[in-house]
Amino acid sequence: MSFSAKSERVRRSLLHPLKFRLYLWRKLPLAACGGLRIDQLDAERCVVSLPGGWRTQNPFRSMYFAAQSMAAEMSTGAPALTLAMGSDASISTLVLGIRGEFVKKAVGRCSFAFDDVAAMARAIGHAAAGSEPVGYVARSTGRMTDHTVVARFEITWTFKRR
Numbered sequence: 001m002s003f004s005a006k007s008e009r010v011r012r013s014l015l016h017p018l019k020f021r022l023y024l025w026r027k028l029p030l031a032a033c034g035g036l037r038i039d040q041l042d043a044e045r046c047v048v049s050l051p052g053g054w055r056t057q058n059p060f061r062s063m064y065f066a067a068q069s070m071a072a073e074m075s076t077g078a079p080a081l082t083l084a085m086g087s088d089a090s091i092s093t094l095v096l097g098i099r100g101e102f103v104k105k106a107v108g109r110c111s112f113a114f115d116d117v118a119a120m121a122r123a124i125g126h127a128a129a130g131s132e133p134v135g136y137v138a139r140s141t142g143r144m145t146d147h148t149v150v151a152r153f154e155i156t157w158t159f160k161r162r
Contacts, residue, residue: 002043007086011041014078031074034067041078045115048075052108063106063150068142069098072153075114076138080157083121089128090162096135097156106150112142120157127159134159 003011013019015038024032034055040047048071050056056067073095084091116138123136135158142151 004086072140
């Protein structure tokens, strides 16, 4: 799978640090305050990282669950945005649900990876070709820098042709 020319332009903008930071401040200020960063976005996977420390910390000195949820959602949302904006049809995207499992106390920088961009592209392609909404469950796994799994998320997306 490869990105369309339109998707590739969106992808490059999201990977450009200054453009992405400005986008966050304009559209998702909480993510900007939290220090969210896209480390990788390609046709196979998306990796989003979040710093540890005062911006994302809870009173128990671990990463707040909402900060982890935000990073997990962005790891699936960035490819969804890239693919939907690159589609020939106008596609609406909506998160219908999120389920999280917190496996270990998250301390320090964590990365959240979504590893099935190709399957998401197929779901968006089906939505573009039809008139019915298409559901897709995206799985994102959070890991600390030592690769210890801290959380697993399932984000349920729906894609629909407008």
